[in-house]
Amino acid sequence: MKALFARLGAVFFALSEQVGGxxxxxxxxxxxxxxxxxxxxxxxxxxYKVGVKSLPIxxxxxxxxxxxxxxxxxxxxxxxxxxEVVGWAFGYAVFREIGPLLIGLMFSGRVGANxxxxxxxxxxxxxxxxxxxxxxxxxxxxVLPRVLAMxxxxxxxxxxxxxxxxxxxxxxxxxxxxxxxxxxWNSFIEYxxxxxxxxxxxxxxxxxLAIGLVSCYFGLxxxxxxxxxxRAVNASVVASAVGIFVLDYFMTYLxx
Amino acid sequence: MIRxxxxxxxxxxxxVLSDVSFEVPTGGTLALVGPGGAGKSLLxxxxxxxxxxxxxxxxxxxxxxxxxxxxxxxxIRGRIGMIFQNYALxxxxxxxxxxxxxxxxxxxxxxxEVRERVARRLADVNLPNIEHLMPRELSGGMKxxxxxxxxxxxxxxxxxxxxxxxxxxxxxxxxxxxxxxxxQQDNGATALIVSHEVEYLRPLCDQVVMISRGRVVHRxxxxxxxxxxxxxxxxxxxxA
Numbered sequence: 001m002k003a004l005f006a007r008l009g010a011v012f013f014a015l016s017e018q019v020g021g022x023x024x025x026x027x028x029x030x031x032x033x034x035x036x037x038x039x040x041x042x043x044x045x046x047x048y049k050v051g052v053k054s055l056p057i058x059x060x061x062x063x064x065x066x067x068x069x070x071x072x073x074x075x076x077x078x079x080x081x082x083x084e085v086v087g088w089a090f091g092y093a094v095f096r097e098i099g100p101l102l103i104g105l106m107f108s109g110r111v112g113a114n115x116x117x118x119x120x121x122x123x124x125x126x127x128x129x130x131x132x133x134x135x136x137x138x139x140x141x142x143v144l145p146r147v148l149a150m151x152x153x154x155x156x157x158x159x160x161x162x163x164x165x166x167x168x169x170x171x172x173x174x175x176x177x178x179x180x181x182x183x184x185w186n187s188f189i190e191y192x193x194x195x196x197x198x199x200x201x202x203x204x205x206x207x208x209l210a211i212g213l214v215s216c217y218f219g220l221x222x223x224x225x226x227x228x229x230x231r232a233v234n235a236s237v238v239a240s241a242v243g244i245f246v247l248d249y250f251m252t253y254l255x256x
Numbered sequence: 257m258i259r260x261x262x263x264x265x266x267x268x269x270x271x272v273l274s275d276v277s278f279e280v281p282t283g284g285t286l287a288l289v290g291p292g293g294a295g296k297s298l299l300x301x302x303x304x305x306x307x308x309x310x311x312x313x314x315x316x317x318x319x320x321x322x323x324x325x326x327x328x329x330x331x332i333r334g335r336i337g338m339i340f341q342n343y344a345l346x347x348x349x350x351x352x353x354x355x356x357x358x359x360x361x362x363x364x365x366x367x368x369e370v371r372e373r374v375a376r377r378l379a380d381v382n383l384p385n386i387e388h389l390m391p392r393e394l395s396g397g398m399k400x401x402x403x404x405x406x407x408x409x410x411x412x413x414x415x416x417x418x419x420x421x422x423x424x425x426x427x428x429x430x431x432x433x434x435x436x437x438x439x440q441q442d443n444g445a446t447a448l449i450v451s452h453e454v455e456y457l458r459p460l461c462d463q464v465v466m467i468s469r470g471r472v473v474h475r476x477x478x479x480x481x482x483x484x485x486x487x488x489x490x491x492x493x494x495x496a
Contacts, residue, residue, distance in 0.1 A: 039361075045348075122346075129306050130344035134358050135333040137326065 051153035066165030074177035087187030104207035108240035112215035116236035119219025120229035147212035154208025263312035287461035337407035352387030397428035
């Protein structure tokens with residue numbers, strides 16, 4: 001029993017250390033925003049790496065998410081012959097929930113993990129110490145451009161992903177469910193409001209911020225060589241996924 | 257001037273440095289020697305302010321480095337050129353960008369001047385026309401020399417060199433020490449050099465501090481007959 005409490009206590013302290021560390025880190029990043037001093041090369045490099053290189057995987061994820069949403073709703077659409085709601089069902093589910101959530105998870109797995117590994121490797125190979133020794137603030141130089149790139153690109157990728165999801169949805173509705181694309185389009189235009197689209201966009205922005213902060217924090221907190229980098233990547237992906245779901249819960253409630 | 261006063265540092269309750277004190281006068285050159293794991297690299301990081309001591313004080317000129325925060329340390333670090341044991345080159349930048357990085361970050365030097373000074377410094381370290389290469393394309397000796405070029409391109413008045421010849425062949429070792437001597441003499445810099453290469457350090461450094469098991473066992477000139485352990489190490493026989 002004593003051992004159990006000791007283990008629970010250790011887990012609690014470890015968790016508190018991570019949450020506290022992340023909060024202090026977030027405060028540090030926020031402080032560097034006034035005034036922001038972004039390195040142009042580092043910022044552009046990250047925008048390209050985070051955004052352009054993620055586009056194919058996001059497009060595929062979004063197209064299949066849209067198609068899946070149509071297949072799921074299609075069963076009931078056909079059963080109740082409610083063809084005029086298939087566009088609405090698709091748009092409501094994908095734009096508000098499935099799109100940002102799946103793109104966020106994909107983004108976390110691809111970009112967040114990569115970012116933690118890169119910063120972690122820089123930490124264990126003393127590249128971060130070298131920056132500090134050259135009088136460069138690693139938060140301003142390494143973290144700010146990455147977080148900014150993830151916030152902006154996650155938002156843009158979500159918008160582009162919505163477009164691909166729409167095409168995936170239209171094609172699936174036409175060829176698998178048997179709903180003409182004009183019916184789908186009319187239903188979509190009729191019922192989906194700008195607020196539905198913006199709801200997902202706000203979520204995507206917040207997911208990008210969470211992934212950026214979490215992945216940078218775990219990357220710079222790496223200790224202990226290659227094994228430490230592996231552990232940090234693992235912790236970063238798990239923490240980002242948990243963060244995405246927790247944020248999604250609260251934002252769904254607040255933006256309902 | 258670099259002054260270390262009664263510095264203690266432990267990790268996980270294990271003392272690594274105990275009551276370490278020494279001073280390097282302005283323009284002086286000090287060799288920091290000792291067996292592996294003695295705490296020499298750690299001392300350089302404490303001097304640069306990358307780590308804080310548990311007790312004791314570290315001064316660079318009149319500034320107490322050990323008591324300053326990151327922001328206040330920036331101008332002091334801007335006067336230091338540090339060579340890392342494992343090169344610490346930025347692996348996503350080519351050699352030119354790595355070497356020119358300290359100047360480019362100043363924001364006051366034009367890009368053409370940065371390019372010019374990078375080319376000159378790379379020629380100084382005997383690596384002309386390799387600006388376009390990536391660090392992964394370089395040998396260990398070349399990486400060390402690129403690291404040396406990056407650490408000295410802004411002509412810092414203080415140089416901290418952490419084992420600048422570790423793992424290098426005798427020819428490269430000789431070349432690096434000759435370069436260090438020339439750069440130090442050209443700039444009149446205060447230099448602290450960590451190395452095991454006693455025979456190369458002897459003509460380069462005025463003073464030597466030997467650390468063993470986290471403690472200073474010799475401080476002063478190269479003649480260390482009063483201390484068996486130091487005498488053995490400084491004669492080039494090493495310490496078990």
